[in-house]
Amino acid sequence: MSGHSKWSTIKRQKGAKDALRGATFTKLGNAIAIAAKNGSDPETNFSLRLAIEKAKSANMPATNIERSIDRAKNKDASELNEVIYEGYGPGGVAVIVECATDNINRTYPEVRNAFSKHGGSIADKGSVLFQFEQKGVITINEIGDEVLIKALDAGALDVVEEDSKLIVYTEPKQLAKVRDNLSQEGLNLSDVELSYIAKNTVSITDEQTANKIIRLMEALEDIDDVTNTYVNFIIN
Secondary structure (H helix, E strand, O other): OOHHHHHHHHHHHHHHHHHHOOOOHHHHHHHHHHHHOOOOOOOOOHHHHHHHHHHHHOOOOHHHHHHHHHHHHOHHHHOOEEEEEEEEOHHHOEEEEEEEEOOHHHHHHHHHHHHHHOOOEEEOOOOOHHHEEEEEEEEEOOOOHHHHHHHHHOOOOEEEEEOOEEEEEEOHHHHHHHHHHHHHOOOOEEEEEEEEEEOOOEEEOOHHHHHHHHHHHHHHHOOOOEEEEEEOEEEO
């Protein structure tokens, strides 16, 4: 199982549990507000459309979604910024942390403390990010040769089968086009997003180290200002 799959699977499970208790609404609302800075119409702003769809899948109330979009029209949104922190976890794994924050003086210490409490350390800007590349990622909740061919014909860069699903990778600028092509084929899609994919992976053979990495990633995900996390390990 790939490291991307390992953490992505755990993160999806954790996200589903958090959604049940409304713990993700702050993160989702911040993501919507930031996306809406580039336009409040989801028909012409693909990033906003994705953020809204993700919020809906977590059962975020429509009123909360509208309120988040409205934030882009006032001072609150102008103070909300996207920030990326980089670091290393147990076993030397590389970690990227995406945040949406209106107070870096609050967010940075929280992220730094999560690293230090779980055997990691925050790193200088640019020292980790070069180990990843941004790609569009689409999950198709179906498998089979016919689905694979449709994904490739839709413009996918690569397609990988994981956990009885097909993971489609695209060029970042082609994500909207490939997603629309797949939708027109009537395929069951989920988790459409831009993601940082590791160029190379760190192999973890020790279960204790693997568990430490997972605890670090969960601690980072529990920070309200954190919108996404990425790591480059695989388990052997």
